[in-house]
Amino acid sequence: MDIKTIKSVHFIAIGGSVMHNMALALHEKGIKVSGSDDEIYEPAAGKLKNGGINAQVGWKPESINDSIDLVVLGMHAKEDNPELLKAKELGLPIYSFPEFIREWSENKQRIVVGGSHGKSTITSMIMHVLKHAGREFDYLVGAEVEGFPLTVSLSDAPVIVLEGDEYLASKLEPVAKFLKYEHHIGLISGIAWDHKNVFTTFNEYTKQFDLFADQTPKAGSLVFNEEDDLTNIVGSKEREDVRQVPYKTHEAVIKEGKTFLKTKDFGEIPVNVFGKHNLQNIAGALALLKLIGIEEKVFYDAIQSFKGAKNRLELLAENNGNIVFKDYAHSPSKVGATVDALKEQYANANLTIAYELHTFSSLNREFIKEYKGTLDKADQAFVYLNPKNLKLNDAAAFSEADIQKAFGNENIKFFEDVESLVAQVEASKTGDKNTFAFLSSGKFNQINLKELAEKLVS
Template structure:
């Protein structure tokens, strides 16, 4: 069996990949200089936790078949230097995923927003149908013990991220996966620390389209004007194009009903952005041989991916949602989804500037108009997050000018933010907490308890 060593084994995907390969019978070793939960417990349970933290070139021996390098590793990593000296094959994790999946039918779901949810929808339906498949997804999903699985089945479903493959290779992860069935959910500028202009960012999706295998399929959101223009710009006559749009639907008493091929079912999810994602998932499943009735029967029980409009608290008067939204298009879509589903409720929207892009002065203007459907809104940032990223202090006056939202509040301490939230209307209210972080450790349980008490 192959012998594989992982440099930076503690990464979210890296440790999951190591575990699934060990289950496959591969001989796995790994190193890291820091490992946090849940990776630490997961690796320990699998018997793969390194005995000591740090980098040890002696672990890199000539009998290794490959070395997989995570984002945490740098060019001068001593284990990586040793692997190069011994001419051992070196892979980023998406390269390795493709290498293990060369003979599979590969479904790759990309886009600036909605890719995790769309991937989760496809996986949910396939699992309900007892369809055998492997997968790679960037979140922990209900019904799936791990976020990566590699076995000997003939199909793999992958979330295709546009972020760099590793610290050594700045090409996007989804450029390495060569899909037979590709999805692009939409294009909206993000990751400006990697893609400094929108044109550079868009070009990554052009390249992704060029990577689709001959006789493959591209399923794309035709309601996205940028994406539609990109598809027309780069026509390929050797692949099939399937455009999708907002499917027929209706909202009755807070429940969304969707109709596809004249079949109507109720859903546990809501929001136009989720309906777009569902329509993309439908076309993936149909291309894999799942008929509309089976798809709709199974999608009814889908409750969403982790931290995607997740309900933290629900009383007769208040519902508190948590969402992973951080890019402007995601924040806007999430706010609109909640307001459209509950038009008579007061909507309090709270957003944390946490990513490099969102904390960048030049990117503030991209958030203009995203809070328009909120009744009250606040933006939060943690000063130590700026220090960690070596970024200058936030100019709050400029931030408010760029967002241009009347009544916008800005906070940089979690105590002030919590006080503001508790001062919002307490009756018939939705509170939406949006962040890829944790609001500097805001005590969600304390917040919930305050509302329950009130």
């Protein structure tokens, strides 16, 4: 079918981050959109309602009928989902969202940014620079980006920039999402084991990136971080008629808590992001953008105003030598990179890290050993785990000794109630300069981080 002729789409599991943004993007194009989910949380619920989409809470197979041209199936929906079974019974076309995006972008140049860490930030940087340069493009990114009302754009632009997730596309398509896009230009930022619930071994996980790299077509390009050992092995592998574009950490200098990029032709360029991982992200974005005709001067002019993707080392409050961040660090490589970046940027400040164990992998007793050493540079390190999350994932409880052993740090303090965690964070403030960071893909049991941050810097 010609996917661009559809008039009606139903989203099963519409509450997902990409799913609800994609639904809104199609709704704005005049396509009739419906959807459902077992739960729809904010901000998705409010955005769908304000956008004019009546999303149902609960599965209602009676809402699936022949007037629907196509069904988009989210990863959250199970194989026995009643709406999915009804769609199959009626013979309706069923797509995962990456499969839909691939069909929609059939005649576009597809740029896919993959990696265990940094992919949202690199994708956001590319989007920011292209917008600054006045280029027309579509996009899909896993985080909110300043200047872009949705995280998905679907138009007639000649280029689409996609954040390529290695997680599975759907229960019907147990294939890494980034393998569905069939990129022309691909980027791999780094490889570090994640998603143990799906990729039970390190080798199985890394194989996905090898498949991604192998998928680069003749006359295509593969951009990769040569400083990451495994990524360098994958990226450097000989592939017929594929342009290999390695990159490494952009040179920079820190002056009075501010990072400046060092350039040959344009002097020192001030930027709002910091840390080795972000200097690598900048280098990756630059290397890729040069492939599609963005000149270095345009890049450096634009990158100065880039403030980062939402929840990625996001500044919450700053005052009187005290500063507070939150970060979507939810895997060992991300936690380690964030802690290192904060300690380097604010070398003379007391660093307090509060980390929430939230993902399925992080609650696995074998996988949690991957966190060893990641919190060592913090002056105070606190680990929080919501007991409700243990029950949801049918995981065994941890003791403080378990956490200390896994992280390889006997000074870590472990909490299962958020009030005690907050009290300890507040008590850790000392001297004139303090840096605080809250790291999680969860919500620390709904504590108001913005309110707490203002208190910490007061």
